[in-house]
Amino acid sequence: MSTVATSRSSTVVHALTKTSLGQKYLMAVSGLVALLFVIGHMVGNLQIFLGQDQINHYAETLQNLGPLLWVIRGFLILFILIHIWEGIKLKLENVASRPEPYSYRKYRKASLASRTMIWTGLIIASFVGYHLAHFTVQATNPAFKTLVDAQGRHDVYSMMILGFQNVWVSLLYIIAIGLLCYHLSHGVTSMFQSMGLNKPETQPTLDKIGLTLSVILFLGYISIPLSILAGIVNLPKGGM
């Protein structure tokens, strides 16, 4: 019995890692996990509009998850690494599949977003590295570590405002979010096709969902730096 189970699981692992279709499933599922995080992260960050107390309370709640937080982070990192690894691996295989390029090339249907997934993906991955160093590890701005609110909690509210008051930081962030949403405009609908979860009659709706979600995410995320730069969201009166 256990031998049969082992053999079946090794067959599944082989199919997922060694076959073209299995690798597409991995891309789709890992992309979905990353997408769920992107949605959750936006919902969390938008709490800046509810005031200092709300977002600092939210951040403290997350930190208080303790080991569970690291389980979630580990899960997320694993899936994002799978997404990046498979993306690069598939790209290299695809390049090798056409050693001689066309001297004249025209596309009828393939969107620019679909043809640039590897590049938007790699730029987003690099930005995430910077973003983590900026706000999570605070390596680029060690002063962020000392920000504390009136309740003695880490003052995430002020950290976000101080961070985004730098025009270049905000600009870089907006560009990266733009690329992320461009990536998702193809990625979301592509995920359903790769998993075979679409039907011809549902495809137009799925395309609309992908596009709408990308636009909502873009507007939601960029509203934060724009509001800070416009002075709509300000540092707390009477100091941090």
Place this chain on the structure above:
Amino acid sequence: MNLTLHVWRQKNATDKGRMETYQATDINEHMSFLEMLDVVNEDLIGKGIDPIHFDHDCREGICGMCSLVINGIPHGPERATTVCQLHMRHFKDGDEIYIEPWRAKAFPVIKDLIVDRSAFDRIIQAGGFVSVNTGGTPDANAIPISKSDADEAMDFAQCIGCGACVAACKNASAMLFVGAKIAQLAALPQGKVEAERRVKAMVAQMDKEGFGNCTNYYECEAVCPKEISVKGIAKMNREFFKSMKG
């Protein structure tokens, strides 16, 4: 009309190959694209130049032999049309036309515009069939098949195996071709028996041949002369998932 042709010339599989320019003069707009090449070739033969080699057979748009990338699009500018059914009236006097072979590692060039597409044959040999003893002529409707299933199978059965999907795909992926075959047979009761084995074997052979991976550009669907839908790829993705669970 008079045209300037930029044509891929390659002596054999090991030759490096290059684009060469030829003039096509006094071309009749009612000629097919292949007939235009025939005229150019007569001229080349007259001048003692090796004629341009290209694949063709039925010249009726049903055999899947013709295979030219014209101005960057497999089978040229007309939708749902093979090169042999593409007429010169779709071009203008003075046009420059780029003619290249299907380009893919799995479709090596044999000579000029002719590529070796036997990789497709090997994929079919791996599982694109139904292993039943057909016996005598069966009664019509002995096996009830719904109209929608029959229509779906017929839509996918229209694939002529020309390989334009591979040529058009940025990744040189063969998934529209393989998806069409799998979806066709999976739609019918005769094909369902071997569905699991078939999808595994055909996907394994497709990967082995060195075709790229599908990244859902859907360029294949846009150039397919038989308008095979990418829903065949989605169906293949579902069938493969089922085979993994089994």
